[in-house]
Amino acid sequence: MASYRICLLPGDGIGPEIIAEGVKVLDAVGAKHGVSFSYDEALIGGAAIDACATALPEATLATAKGADAVLLAAVGGPKWDTTDPAKPRPEQGLLGIRKELGLYTNLRPVQIFPALAEASTLKPEVVDGVDMMIVRELTGGLYFGERARFYDEPGCGSQGTPGQRAYDTLEYREYEIERIARQAFEAARKRKKKVTSVDKANVLETSRLWREVVHRVHEQEYVDIELEDLLVDNAAMQLINRPADFDVVVTENMFGDILSDEAAQITGSLGMLASASLGDGAALYEPSHGSAPDIAGAGVANPLAQILSVEMMLRYSFNLTAAADDVRRAVTAVLDEGWRTSDIKDAGTAADRVVGTAAMGDLVVAHL
Numbered sequence: 505m506a507s508y509r510i511c512l513l514p515g516d517g518i519g520p521e522i523i524a525e526g527v528k529v530l531d532a533v534g535a536k537h538g539v540s541f542s543y544d545e546a547l548i549g550g551a552a553i554d555a556c557a558t559a560l561p562e563a564t565l566a567t568a569k570g571a572d573a574v575l576l577a578a579v580g581g582p583k584w585d586t587t588d589p590a591k592p593r594p595e596q597g598l599l600g601i602r603k604e605l606g607l608y609t610n611l612r613p614v615q616i617f618p619a620l621a622e623a624s625t626l627k628p629e630v631v632d633g634v635d636m637m638i639v640r641e642l643t644g645g646l647y648f649g650e651r652a653r654f655y656d657e658p659g660c661g662s663q664g665t666p667g668q669r670a671y672d673t674l675e676y677r678e679y680e681i682e683r684i685a686r687q688a689f690e691a692a693r694k695r696k697k698k699v700t701s702v703d704k705a706n707v708l709e710t711s712r713l714w715r716e717v718v719h720r721v722h723e724q725e726y727v728d729i730e731l732e733d734l735l736v737d738n739a740a741m742q743l744i745n746r747p748a749d750f751d752v753v754v755t756e757n758m759f760g761d762i763l764s765d766e767a768a769q770i771t772g773s774l775g776m777l778a779s780a781s782l783g784d785g786a787a788l789y790e791p792s793h794g795s796a797p798d799i800a801g802a803g804v805a806n807p808l809a810q811i812l813s814v815e816m817m818l819r820y821s822f823n824l825t826a827a828a829d830d831v832r833r834a835v836t837a838v839l840d841e842g843w844r845t846s847d848i849k850d851a852g853t854a855a856d857r858v859v860g861t862a863a864m865g866d867l868v869v870a871h872l
């Protein structure tokens with residue numbers, strides 16, 4: 505029997521509650537398809553800061569590197585919020601593990617589950633048929649560039665007095681753009697064969713390099729794919745204006761961070777969106793949403809994005825297509841039957857169909 509080692513990173517907030525449901529589903533789908541999973545749990549984010557004074561302990565990195573895949577829930581919370589650059593932040597755990605595992609490709613699928621079509625704040629006819637894949641560059645750009653903060657700098661205060669100064673650096677190397685462009689074109693080949701590359705080439709030098717390299721890769725290797733360029737400000741508008749026109753959207757790290765939250769909101773249910781971060785070794789799977797500290801521990805969080813991250817893991821890391829399809833079918837069936845967690849319920853939801861985290865996980869398992 506095939507067997508895989510999974511590194512579990514529950515993190516903070518609702519993380520431990522939803523990851524338990526992901527594990528439940530993995531075990532059930534594994535049993536059905538003759539695959540077994542073993543788990544090693546490790547600390548990341550605020551939980552790691554509390555225990556080890558760092559958001560990404562060495563032991564966590566070692567466990568992740570030794571695993572076949574990593575399942576992460578969420579990091580962060582008000583307890584660790586600080587603007588003091590000397591203090592550790594939960595997000596450093598996430599950025600750190602992406603960098604250390606070389607996870608340069610972030611796939612964020614944005615789809616509408618028909619049962620939830622009404623959840624969008626956009627008109628139903630606008631969101632009808634939305635099915636896009638955001639391909640976000642994940643280990644370069646502004647989030648990883650050199651940065652610094654200076655105090656008592658001459659002329660930086662409000663009255664020409666000494667004050668603070670800070671900078672971040674946005675840098676991209678040709679090979680970083682090349683490899684993410686290939687990932688986007690490859691993804692498009694399995695979909696509707698269209699790539700939208702988003703940049704700010706009218707202003708930024710990194711964007712001009714981005715555009716040149718994306719076009720070179722396109723001309724040399726992917727002429728069968730349609731390629732369009734959009735400036736990021738315009739892209740932000742078009743995503744709301746004509747979301748169903750997009751297939752694959754490829755962009756650099758920060759633009760991808762922002763546009764993927766916007767795209768998630770098109771579906772009206774951020775609690776449903778999964779993501780995969782891929783590199784050359786073990787990949788990492790996580791929901792696109794955060795740690796929701798306001799509802800942590802209440803047993804009401806929506807575990808479906810975590811469960812759909814498991815679906816992506818089965819598909820991308822283990823090539824278990826039938827098992828992955830099963831998970832998606834089960835989630836769709838549960839929604840079609842009207843079951844909802846409170847974040848995705850609406851006026852039409854029957855009161856006895858609103859369930860908590862564990863019950864939602866059980867329902868998915870029952871439909872496998």
Ligand code: IPM
Pocket residue numbers: 595598599761
């Ligand atoms: C995301 C998150 C992270 C990011 C944060 C938590 C560092 O917003 O995965 O989109 O910016 O990448």
Ligand code: MG
Pocket residue numbers: 761762765
């Ligand atoms: Mg984000």
